[in-house]
Amino acid sequence: MQRNYLTLVLSLIGALKLILSMVGIEITEGEVDAVTNLVAALFTVGGIVMTHVKTVKPVEAVTESTRAE
Numbered sequence: 001m002q003r004n005y006l007t008l009v010l011s012l013i014g015a016l017k018l019i020l021s022m023v024g025i026e027i028t029e030g031e032v033d034a035v036t037n038l039v040a041a042l043f044t045v046g047g048i049v050m051t052h053v054k055t056v057k058p059v060e061a062v063t064e065s066t067r068a069e
Contacts, residue, residue, distance in 0.1 A: 006043045010036060 013035060017027050 006040065009039050009043070013039065 013032070017032055020027060
């Protein structure tokens with residue numbers, strides 16, 4: 001199951017802003033933009049750093065493991 005964490009985090013930030021405004025704590029749009037940009041930048045850097053290559057067992061290793069069973 002794949003999840004899109006970027007939209008999840010941004011949605012949670014939006015929900016947090018609404019909850020805090022109901023309590024009486026006002027957050028300006030500039031602060032929201034700054035936090036959103038920070039989170040988006042972190043996800044972008046994380047996506048660059050993460051490896052996107054799926055490791056696959058060599059055919060020999062798969063056949064030998066099935067022989068052992």
